[in-house]
Amino acid sequence: MPSIKQLKVFASIARHGNLGQAAEEVFLSKGAVSQALGELEKRLGTPLFDRVHPRLKLNDQGRALQPLAEEVLSRIQDIEHLFDDGGAPTGTLILGASQTIGNYLLPVLLAKVPSAEARVQINNTFELCEKLAHFELDLALIEGENHHPDLVTQPWLEDEMLVVCAPSHPLAAQTAVSLKALGGNDWVLRENHSGSREQFDRELAPRIGAVGKVLELNALEAVMLAVEQNLGLTFVSKLAVQDRLASGRLCALPVASRYPRQLSLAWHKNKYHSALLRHFIHFCQEQAKG
16 A cells, blocks of 8 residues: 555655755655655556656556545545634645736735635646646636636636727727737747737737738736837736726727637536635635625
């Protein structure tokens, strides 16, 4: 029977693909991590990784073990915290959030769940889904589409994408702006694989024709600051830009079409939901109803 230590070591190496990072996470020396992995593989009678120096890549046996090991470790964590705070779920969540959610929604949510500690990674939807697929995150709150077959997505909040410009832009004074009029302008856009860029490429770009110069930035705040400096138009979340619209720093163009989008909760289909994770997902859904 594998020990808890061996399963922790295996799960950490599986997530990071690196003995050094796993050693830091489980508070062991690199030699102790390597020894624990060797003992586990010997006990199971099979290698769990392909050694591709300097990384360790899960093989078929390792991929079969990973969700089971993660579940066992999560259940142990549930037992350890079962009687904390009178039974309220406690512990640490490893969360991912795309930039609109991570910068403008998630901090407010976490402030309302004081029993939960969280480690949060803010990234684009594609990168978050990759991390979920490798069990590097418990849950991700995403604004783009999930294209990974091993993930489950659950609708959460509704948002809307707006075409936005600086108040000094020539289109800002128009009472109605056609899609054709958007063509030929310079644009400030997020990077490929971000949710907003995917929606721009899918729904807006084919309808406006040729564009001018494109400035590509991988941070939402940088995009909006660049647009304030009149470096181009952008296609941005209403949730993210509403304060700048209210203060007059940016203007939403009155285009005829609306561009709604779905924010979603996502997790690996084989991910065990600890009491804390179940509590947090339920809390997010209740907040959406409010």
